[in-house]
Amino acid sequence: MTPEGRDIPKCPSGDEPVPEGSVRGCNRATLPLRSSRRGMRAVNEELRAANEALRESEERYRNLFNTLEEGFCIVRVIFDSEGKAADYRFLQVNAAFEKQTGLHGAQGKLMRDLAPDHERHWFEMYGTIALTGVPRHFVNRARALNRWFDVYAYRVGSPESRQVAILFNDISGIKGSEEILRSQAALLNQAHDAIIVRNTGDRITFWNKGAEAMYGWSSREALGDCAHMLLKTRFPRPLQEISLEVAQQGAWEGELIHSCRDGREIVVDSRWVAHKDNEGNRIGIMELNRDITVRKRAEEELRETNSLLEARNAELDSFNYSVSHDLRGPLRAIGAFGRMLGDEYRTLLDGAGKVYLDQIFRSTDRMAQLIDDLLKLSRITRTEIRRTQVDLGGIAQSMAQDLKQGAPERIVEFIIDDIVIHADRGLMIIVIENLFFNAWKFTSRRFRARIEFSCRQEGSRTIYFVRDNGEGFDMAHGRKLFTPFQRLHSNTEFPGTGIGLAIVRRIIERHGGRVWAEGEVGKGATISFEIPATN
Amino acid sequence: MATMRKAILVVDDDPADIFITEKAITKFWPGSFIEHASDGSEAIKLINNGHQPELILLDLKMPGLGGLEVLSEIRKQEKTRYIPVVMLTSSTLGSDLRAAYDAGANSYLNKTLDFDAFTEEIKAVLHYWLDLNMSLAEAS
Numbered sequence: 001m002t003p004e005g006r007d008i009p010k011c012p013s014g015d016e017p018v019p020e021g022s023v024r025g026c027n028r029a030t031l032p033l034r035s036s037r038r039g040m041r042a043v044n045e046e047l048r049a050a051n052e053a054l055r056e057s058e059e060r061y062r063n064l065f066n067t068l069e070e071g072f073c074i075v076r077v078i079f080d081s082e083g084k085a086a087d088y089r090f091l092q093v094n095a096a097f098e099k100q101t102g103l104h105g106a107q108g109k110l111m112r113d114l115a116p117d118h119e120r121h122w123f124e125m126y127g128t129i130a131l132t133g134v135p136r137h138f139v140n141r142a143r144a145l146n147r148w149f150d151v152y153a154y155r156v157g158s159p160e161s162r163q164v165a166i167l168f169n170d171i172s173g174i175k176g177s178e179e180i181l182r183s184q185a186a187l188l189n190q191a192h193d194a195i196i197v198r199n200t201g202d203r204i205t206f207w208n209k210g211a212e213a214m215y216g217w218s219s220r221e222a223l224g225d226c227a228h229m230l231l232k233t234r235f236p237r238p239l240q241e242i243s244l245e246v247a248q249q250g251a252w253e254g255e256l257i258h259s260c261r262d263g264r265e266i267v268v269d270s271r272w273v274a275h276k277d278n279e280g281n282r283i284g285i286m287e288l289n290r291d292i293t294v295r296k297r298a299e300e301e302l303r304e305t306n307s308l309l310e311a312r313n314a315e316l317d318s319f320n321y322s323v324s325h326d327l328r329g330p331l332r333a334i335g336a337f338g339r340m341l342g343d344e345y346r347t348l349l350d351g352a353g354k355v356y357l358d359q360i361f362r363s364t365d366r367m368a369q370l371i372d373d374l375l376k377l378s379r380i381t382r383t384e385i386r387r388t389q390v391d392l393g394g395i396a397q398s399m400a401q402d403l404k405q406g407a408p409e410r411i412v413e414f415i416i417d418d419i420v421i422h423a424d425r426g427l428m429i430i431v432i433e434n435l436f437f438n439a440w441k442f443t444s445r446r447f448r449a450r451i452e453f454s455c456r457q458e459g460s461r462t463i464y465f466v467r468d469n470g471e472g473f474d475m476a477h478g479r480k481l482f483t484p485f486q487r488l489h490s491n492t493e494f495p496g497t498g499i500g501l502a503i504v505r506r507i508i509e510r511h512g513g514r515v516w517a518e519g520e521v522g523k524g525a526t527i528s529f530e531i532p533a534t535n
Numbered sequence: 536m537a538t539m540r541k542a543i544l545v546v547d548d549d550p551a552d553i554f555i556t557e558k559a560i561t562k563f564w565p566g567s568f569i570e571h572a573s574d575g576s577e578a579i580k581l582i583n584n585g586h587q588p589e590l591i592l593l594d595l596k597m598p599g600l601g602g603l604e605v606l607s608e609i610r611k612q613e614k615t616r617y618i619p620v621v622m623l624t625s626s627t628l629g630s631d632l633r634a635a636y637d638a639g640a641n642s643y644l645n646k647t648l649d650f651d652a653f654t655e656e657i658k659a660v661l662h663y664w665l666d667l668n669m670s671l672a673e674a675s
Contacts, residue, residue, distance in 0.1 A: 328625050328648060333551040336650040340558060368648040 065092075070169050071100030075111075077123070077130040077162045085127020087112045091163065100170045102145055115144040129153050130162040139171065147172040173278075194268070194289040197275060198227050205284065214268075214291055216261030227287070232259040242272070246285060250274045255292070266293040313381065320378040324371045331371065335364040370485065373499035377484060380506045385424040392464075393419040396432050396453045403440050412440070412449040419455055419464065423531055427507045434500040435466040435527055441494050442525065443470035465528035472519040481517050501527070543661075544588035545571045546578040546605065547623065548597045552646065556592060556623065559650070559657040575600025579608050582615055590664050592644070595624040595635060603638045610639040619664040 443449035
């Protein structure tokens with residue numbers, strides 16, 4: 001009797017002994033004999049009709065048996081000496097059986113022969129059903145067959161027959177993906193970022209631990225909610241546009257503003273990926289969010305600080321400028337009147353007086369130089385930068401020529417590469433002027449001076465440098481080099497005010513770059529700089 | 536050649552600067568007749584009261600009536616429109632100089648820190664605008 005109450009005729013076959021009362025084969029009926037001829041004919045008629053009915057019914061059964069898509073079989077459970085279910089034999093298998101299990105020619109065979117590694121729980125289960133007669137519905141895995149089955153099994157026949165009918169379905173496809181999903185979910189829960197999966201109705205179907213931590217709602221609370229409403233999402237572009245992009249490109253990335261459970265607003269870097277089923281149909285969207293609120297704030301602060309610095313610098317420079325400018329007046333007067341004194345009263349001055357006057361001139365000259373340099377420096381910041389392709393190599397070459405012509409007695413070897421830089425031409429000329437002039441000055445004591453202007457690549461950055469084999473400097477005081485007037489050599493050793501490198505630094509910094517110096521006393525110095533490319 | 540006594544007007548708010556400018560002129564041209572004014576309004580008064588100078592050396596940056604305003608005044612009036620005006624400036628900003636030219640200045644002179652250099656420049660200015668054929672050696 002099936003669970004639905006249908007009669008399934010029993011058709012025992014195989015090699016086990018036929019129990020008393022039954023007939024081997026089903027094409028014969030058992031009827032009492034009648035003696036008369038007319039009786040014989042009638043009996044034969046009846047027999048034929050009965051056979052016909054049986055055949056039809058058997059045919060119906062066979063049809064059902066074999067057209068079932070589900071797997072169906074009848075097994076006899078075999079118990080061991082201790083009474084534990086140890087194996088079972090397939091008495092009957094339907095046509096779908098093979099497709100559902102992957103087992104060929106199972107009829108008549110023992111399960112253990114067909115799949116030696118078949119799990120014990122299967123035998124136990126069928127054994128229990130055979131003994132108790134209680135039908136069971138369950139889902140379980142048959143590792144030996146590499147499948148998952150949805151099974152309905154019930155006892156058939158007498159309890160002693162130990163026969164169990166099994167109606168089952170291979171659900172490995174569904175089960176397999178469930179397994180994969182579960183292990184994937186476990187993996188996703190390890191991720192620090194928030195991972196949210198939404199269905200096509202934007203309802204949350206997955207909410208990882210990262211999302212719990214980021215937003216404050218537990219998975220249970222979030223599941224089922226509309227993602228955008230829960231998080232009060234603020235989009236950079238209309239949601240329709242974004243959804244369209246996901247539909248067409250398969251993904252979208254951008255910044256969103258989300259509200260957390262506690263009311264805080266956070267900025268997230270969000271990546272959406274179309275979520276598809278095994279057939280490639282879109283079933284939702286997987287969203288990966290990274291909290292960048294801190295980073296954005298830092299960027300904002302950096303921008304503010306930068307503009308503050310720029311304003312401060314501009315102030316300082318105009319201060320510089322006006323101070324230098326105002327200092328000129330009195331200085332000019334000192335120089336002029338000193339001259340007048342010298343010109344008109346020289347005869348009245350004794351030796352000492354003349355020396356005093358000389359000192360006045362020397363000091364005023366020096367101060368004039370300092371002021372002019374300061375003015376030069378502050379002027380650098382006031383001019384606007386205009387970037388073009390500058391043939392720095394060519395400029396350096398002509399500068400080298402000028403220097404050599406100015407002192408033909410010196411032996412100086414210039415090594416200049418073909419360098420083109422995208423920067424302000426006028427300012428870069430000043431840079432090369434100052435760097436070369438410095439190198440020229442500090443190699444003046446060398447018998448054979450060598451000044452190199454080249455560049456090297458460090459990843460995506462280009463580092464330009466001027467290297468000389470001159471006096472060098474003590475790197476412990478390296479920072480002073482770029483400070484106005486902070487000299488590392490006395491004026492008698494090497495003349496100068498110490499403004500050259502400060503000017504170079506200002507120019508490079510105005511281009512957004514940086515400059516630094518390396519050197520060794522007696523071995524030479526290298527001034528390097530890099531300028532970031534602008535978009 | 537006989538030289539007319541040409542008047543030179545020096546306008547500057549800094550007395551030391553006036554002294555220096557006059558010294559530079561007289562170093563080159565001992566017999567020169569120099570008048571000075573310390574501010575713009577004084578300068579305009581001097582110009583209008585008959586003593587029309589042949590050359591005006593005008594400081595650009597002055598408090599009150601600044602150099603540019605004085606210049607505009609001079610250029611507005613018919614009788615002073617054509618007097619050569621040379622701006623004296625310590626600024627090298629292109630914008631300042633352009634403004635001066637736009638207002639009607641004929642030339643400019645830098646108040647250099649080097650007195651000797653300044654004297655040379657004054658010499659060139661006087662030579663050009665006053666058509667002087669004199670050198671330091673000749674007396675007026």
